[in-house]
Amino acid sequence: MMKSTVVKPMAAMPSPMTSVDLMMCPNAPSANPKTIPTRKGVADGLFRASKMHESYHCQAMPAPPPPSAADVALGLRSVGYLPGDSTALVAFLAVRLGKPVLVEGPAGVGKTELAKALSRYLGRELVRLQCYEGLDEAKALYEWNYRKQLLRIQSEADGTGWDRVQDDIFGEEFLLARPLLTAISSAEPVVLLIDEIDKTDQEFEAMLLEVLSDFQISIPELGPVHARTHPVVLLTSNNSRELTEALKRRCLYLWLDYPELEHELEIVRLHAPELPQTVGRRLVEVIGMVRDLDLKKPPSIAESIDWARALVLLGVQDIDSQTFAETMSLIVKHRTDLDVVAERIGLELGDRVAASVGGAGPEGDGPGLSI
Numbered sequence: 001m002m003k004s005t006v007v008k009p010m011a012a013m014p015s016p017m018t019s020v021d022l023m024m025c026p027n028a029p030s031a032n033p034k035t036i037p038t039r040k041g042v043a044d045g046l047f048r049a050s051k052m053h054e055s056y057h058c059q060a061m062p063a064p065p066p067p068s069a070a071d072v073a074l075g076l077r078s079v080g081y082l083p084g085d086s087t088a089l090v091a092f093l094a095v096r097l098g099k100p101v102l103v104e105g106p107a108g109v110g111k112t113e114l115a116k117a118l119s120r121y122l123g124r125e126l127v128r129l130q131c132y133e134g135l136d137e138a139k140a141l142y143e144w145n146y147r148k149q150l151l152r153i154q155s156e157a158d159g160t161g162w163d164r165v166q167d168d169i170f171g172e173e174f175l176l177a178r179p180l181l182t183a184i185s186s187a188e189p190v191v192l193l194i195d196e197i198d199k200t201d202q203e204f205e206a207m208l209l210e211v212l213s214d215f216q217i218s219i220p221e222l223g224p225v226h227a228r229t230h231p232v233v234l235l236t237s238n239n240s241r242e243l244t245e246a247l248k249r250r251c252l253y254l255w256l257d258y259p260e261l262e263h264e265l266e267i268v269r270l271h272a273p274e275l276p277q278t279v280g281r282r283l284v285e286v287i288g289m290v291r292d293l294d295l296k297k298p299p300s301i302a303e304s305i306d307w308a309r310a311l312v313l314l315g316v317q318d319i320d321s322q323t324f325a326e327t328m329s330l331i332v333k334h335r336t337d338l339d340v341v342a343e344r345i346g347l348e349l350g351d352r353v354a355a356s357v358g359g360a361g362p363e364g365d366g367p368g369l370s371i
């Protein structure tokens with residue numbers, strides 16, 4: 001359950017950002033979060049820190065390690081993320097023990113946002129690896145800049161021995177660092193988000209093990225690159241496939257589920273502070289009812305927030321059956337689900353209105369609805 005401390009919605013509310021803000025601090029919340037581009041050149045004795053990447057560093061000073069889980073909870077709240085107790089505890093342990101966290105749960109419950117919020121709270125750069133089917137080492141770790149190597153070979157004078165050329169073209173200058181190498185070679189500690197790891201295959205997971213347990217990457221031509229600083233690592237998964245035991249063993253585990261009613265109400269009000277309290281409460285009650293139905297895709301926190309924002313725009317003062325019928329496509333997005341929800345919830349809301357007109361039912365902040 002959530003604590004009763006309430007963050008003032010306006011103060012903590014993620015604000016829209018300008019393109020300049022995004023350059024300065026890509027970790028701050030935005031309507032279109034973007035993946036940080038990787039940089040050329042890394043630092044690890046063999047490597048120097050890249051100048052190119054500096055404009056992407058968050059301006060905030062890295063925070064000292066949090067002393068307790070309660071501090072992490074407060075810190076996350078202060079940057080616009082309302083964690084449950086176990087979320088704050090696991091995040092605290094991850095930072096202090098230096099262990100990666102595997103965050104699993106249904107879509108839209110705040111897995112990705114947790115990593116972004118941690119980067120804001122800790123004042124660390126967020127390095128994001130967005131996973132997809134077919135993702136390979138060249139896109140995740142590093143690759144050689146073949147074009148540049150070719151140009152170098154061509155520009156060498158005739159008669160230069162292959163040994164000399166080879167030494168040259170497999171140096172740092174010809175390496176393109178991708179997110180994992182970027183994260184472990186950064187001079188400042190970062191938050192590394194490996195998002196939707198379940199979209200990759202088991203070979204990719206196996207490759208990750210070296211990074212997650214030893215915080216190093218082996219480059220055959222150059223040898224191992226050891227982490228200069230310890231990143232906080234978050235891996236997220238929607239459970240579309242079972243991850244390997246080897247990967248799980250190296251991680252702390254956090255299951256993020258749909259929040260309890262009061263917790264969700266707080267999150268919704270954080271993102272839609274103009275929503276009247278009574279409508280907000282009704283909204284999360286209805287969302288809870290919809291989740292209890294056997295649907296293909298139950299609505300997540302993301303849908304609750306979208307619905308709340310739409311109701312604010314429409315100036316809605318109560319969620320009656322008509323409002324629900326008109327706006328339910330914001331929370332239900334499958335044809336078959338729409339039919340089920342229209343029938344069950346629409347009917348229920350209709351009954352409630354009828355009852356209240358007859359003087360039998362409470363309005364406003366009355367008791368929760370039930371099917």
Ligand SMILES: Nc1ncnc2c1ncn2[C@@H]1O[C@H](COP(=O)(O)OP(=O)(O)OP(=O)(O)O)[C@@H](O)[C@H]1O
Pocket residue numbers: 080081082083084106107108109110111112113114236238267270301302305
């Ligand atoms: N605890 C929370 N506090 C504040 N906002 C939250 C919280 N949980 C979720 N949200 C909001 O819900 C929305 C969805 O979150 P997010 O994108 O992180 O979900 P996800 O679990 O990564 O979903 P998916 O699996 O589809 O990628 C975001 O707008 C996020 O800000």
Ligand SMILES: [Mg+2]
Pocket residue numbers: 111112113195236
């Ligand atoms: Mg996500």
